[in-house]
Amino acid sequence: NTLPKFPTANTLVDLAKSYTGEYHINSSPLRNDHENSGQWKKVWIKRELSTQPKTIILTNTKEKYAVNRFDGKPNILVDDKPDNIARWNAKGGIGIRYQANECSLLELKTKLIKAVESA
DSSP states (O other), X not given: OOOOOOTTHHHHHHHHHHHHSOOEEEEOOOTTOHHHHHHHHHHXXXXXXXXXXXXXXXXXXXXXXXXXTTTOOBOEEEESOHHHHHHHHHTXXXXXXXOTTTSOHHHHHHHHHHHHHHO
């Protein structure tokens, strides 16, 4: 709840939203503090993000959501952890690694365009 927001956070949200009109957050809570850390993540999201997500999924198995359950199309995950991306891709999703303090939004935009076209 006390982590600072990266300066590009709202731009990232707007970018993601520009492709489908909505976005969802799929976040991992702390392993031994699932309920408490999940609650505080939701507080942070509500306070810090300019546009709210359609849903907030708190799970340690993000890859369960790699494929859209309604139409079978791959979902896109933007994440900073290589392991999450690998598991997401292995389950049929499209994972994009983005580290806010290392990657540019232009680089992310290029990857998102390619992902949306192939989804």
